[in-house]
Amino acid sequence: MDKQINSAETIHTGSLSPASTISLAGLDLSSIPPIVVLSAHLRDDEDRIVKETLRQYNAPLTTDVSRARVFIGKVGTKRRAEFELRCRKLVVEEAVTSKRPASPVKAAVSVHKKRKLTGRTERVSSADHGDSTTEDEGVEDTEDEAHSQQEHVARSSPSHPSPVFENLSNDDVAWVVKLDWLEACVTAGHLAPLGDHLVYKCRVLGRPKSTNTRSIKAIFSAVAKAAPSSKTLLATRPLASHDVLERAKTDAAGPVPKTVFQRKQFGNHASRRFEGRSFAPFTQQAGLTFASQTAHLLQATTSEYEGVDTDFPQPPDWVKKHVKYACQRLTPANGPNEDFLEQLKEIRTARTLIDDEIGVRAYSTIIASIAAYPYKLSHPRELAQLPGCDEKTTVLFVEWKNTGKIQAVEDYKNDEAMKVLRSFYDIWGVGAKTARNFYYNNHWTELDDIIEFGWNDLDRVQQIGVKYYDEFLVPIPRPEVEQIASVVREHAIRLRDDRITVTIVGGYRRGKAASGDVDMIVSHPDLESTAGLVREIVESLEESEWITHTLTMSLTNTNRGQHALPFRSVKGAGAGFDTLDKALVVWQNPEWPTRKQDLAENPKAKNPAIHRRVDIIIAPWRSVGCAVMGWSGGTTFQRDLRRYAKAIKGWKFDSSGIRSRSTGEAVWLEGSDGVKGTPEDAEMAVFEGLELEFIPPEHRVTF
Template identity: 60%
Template structure:
């Protein structure tokens, strides 16, 4: 996993005995980030920490140190946000970047010498952390470490406190890599945390404490009322500042409730539950035994069957709305996380009835369980309600639905250009759009209308007729995309064209498009590429100079606008007006040409849901050491082509070739209608 230490920590290898002299009692309350831990690893880490006196926070709202396999600031900030923490990053000031000798307690550097920089979401929606000053990594680490246990005159406990608190009265929070525990166990004492520190910040707002049941509250100690009042006052003040902002539409002087870069509803407390999650718990016999992929914690969706109709479709629909919100905010980590959660729930064959069932599914965490409990108790999710009622999100979503407009551009239309509807784009920004976006605006409503299966088949048949006329009857046209997964309507039509002879597919896509244009079936070309022909139809090289993600679809292809040139009253209409408009709807069609020797990879690469395809590439990388894309497979070790379909391809159909690819990857064949992960 990228950015995550790959080696197992010493704490996970075996239930080690207590290390004499190692004491974590001075460390602030610790919460474990379970992401990337396998099987019982998390429990063993907790046991190891408890054995050495650590305080483990049973309520995440009380935690100050988060401990887990987290390798980047971006991931750390996501984990904190998912737990409803609002924080500002603490970075070392430039004057503290110089290495200094260890000093006594009275002269230790205080936090006031540090600067705080907020975690911001830029106009493109992506979450970033500002980089520290220009001092070297070695110098920066030396300044952060302060006094280590080995040199501290005050002993390990005082050194540890300095490592985490640095003399500050602020509410600080730390995210620390799990291999810090390795270092402490190896040294037999606490070691400085700087080398293992992923993120450090000041807490602006903590999540609400866990709700206690009536029986618990009777015996629970009386809370610190004064401190709670102060905490609530801070929360109210921060919310007041957020709610006082507004978004002004400059041109029309209209005002929208602001969502700024990060809408308020993303950081608000979940709706108060009417029942505790424990009320849903029962004996194991109350719900069915989980399927094998759940028991084995199989995380790749290409290794399980995911039908289109899930018994948990209503809850999935809510999660999809949250994912759409993350897409519009360009929160890539959040999008991937929710995609994995949705795919896991969609593959679960039983209707979820208890949070405990959900918690056992790969990819589902505490946040997912809370959302499910809220939905079960109230029939809705507050975050979804706020998203659906946020005016700015509605506008961005309408822009995002324009063909050729992504989330970043949609935000720019609203935030930078102050456009709030399609008419604004046409009136004030038409000349700033590229040709694809102009066509997307022109046929906006038509492109949003689903294409019935019968019409998809007619389009495929017409493409095959023209391709056969250009070559011969051995031409194959395979309908992929949503149609192949069994969807009753498709957003567009995806077609894989192939031929057993290698020379027959070279440059074929251009010839097909020209023939269809001449017959008036194609009204516009959006894009045409001959990447594969220019590579002599070879598999994409392992090392590519293209941007990340750009190599997955490198086959020859044409993205076109399709319109049936025939209508019932055509003759009469044209006789009355030679320029009469064709009333038939415009459709989006993608024509992809694949050489026969890798057509199975092409069909496989264009048939699954988005998460299925992502996990297929991850599986090929992690399990097989291969790079998979729709042009073929290469070894990540040697860079050589892996010819699963043989040098000349598979005898039979493209669907037969796809089955050979599944077998070569060591995967059970998953029928297309069970790849519905998105």
């Protein structure tokens, strides 16, 4: 057997990973009862590896404790096991298993050995049967274990149920087992006996009502409806058009097969969207796949697609040259394919909520590529020529073109679990993982649950996010963004001088009519003037009651002497993408029309003005161009900018500056003292130094 070892993907025992264990074909966990992973004491990577391993060997993994029977995790004592179950609202009591009567034959053999050892020749009374010394018990246990192993190997085939979790009573029984048991199964290549791996066996007297009526993965479990043949669009292979008619005849001749969504097994990878060239449905590119599906076909007028390539508009140069970096092409807002892109954005959000990072990146690439395409898409072959898109992407397009929607997107929007996760994900300070923890582990379904049951477990930022949940979701119009920036500049000038610059970045600079928050880069031509400036600005604004809460205050760049972030060495610990001084604050206009009257009537009158999210970033003048550039592009633009700098120039780019990956030295594209001009001039100098054509901010809308 081949053995693949990957030391980076290990749990405490050192080998449990889908790609790092002895992968024996005989192991099949499909016969065990529904199993839940106890995430307590598991790091994120350990939790992921355990779940991927269970899926790899077809274990019935679930998050619904109302039907789970097996619980596996880092649990060492009965008390801890009982606590874990009760935390999940299970009412349990230990199931005391009666000792199996000894076999009469084995008992006789045992007594014979005993008499031989002790020299006794008297007749054994009936009371001696079933009574043995500790030594005899060890012998019997050894024989039973050997017999059990042989019996297990014979019975653990797919045609026999697993004997490991046998329940001979009519009771609702649950088992809590150590993580080592899963590793033992993988290593042995078959279901291993529980033995010492069993921590706790109990009778379940009460279970919580299932709040997860549909699994989060079940959003893709509905059978897709075949489009009417009279309204279908020909879906051809971009690289194999000669077999279109033959495939169409084959598809039309037989019945449309029923589609079945199944989780793909990818080892350590969440998805492999770009693997292969099969004309598969879109779920395959996100880690979920159909067992089979027929592409929608235009059966009545296939001849109209002969020579169809000549009807396509001439693609832009970046398509012809297969330019893959978003920082090398124009991407305007409100392009001709916005309606289709909205569907893809919904899918990307779903991938985010189910923790499919690879799927999120893949969809981001697809969305950015289509958004940059200047023409209305009319045919799947036209779409497939775009960088990052292939036949799998075209299946999405075909379904949308034929039906006006994508069924999986409809399912996602209507799924109750997804609705809850989306609402939690919209809390400022709560990411996808925390949202899933709220829903699946804590069984919370609305904000009131968080406030009532988990308020003290939230960190301060999350508490503020919940408190101002509705207000933070209200978009900020451009005039208000400008007014906020002018107030910040006014206070900064008081603290320094009128050479202070404030550049509004983010969605505002890309031309959005309204923004989710306000991002601004503050700078000054003198290096010493930006050191510690963010703290002074925040204190001044707090004193004037513009800032109600300071969520995050960072002086990392000041403490580093305002130098570019050192290139991370192999031995050193790395820092995040953005290490500039910054303050993330909650903003509220202290003035309101009836303020004077309200305060006269009640000195503690509440300010009715809406709360806003504002980010104040301080950049030293010599790298202000990098800061403005790094904070002005859409997410994919920024990602591809870093990838381009690495692949093409051998540099490491972030908003604090640029470093050479070979020498670790700073690369001063703006000059060691900065550009003589504006922050926008400095940004253009960075584009030039990177050998990139300047792209106006309103054409960096990559989402």
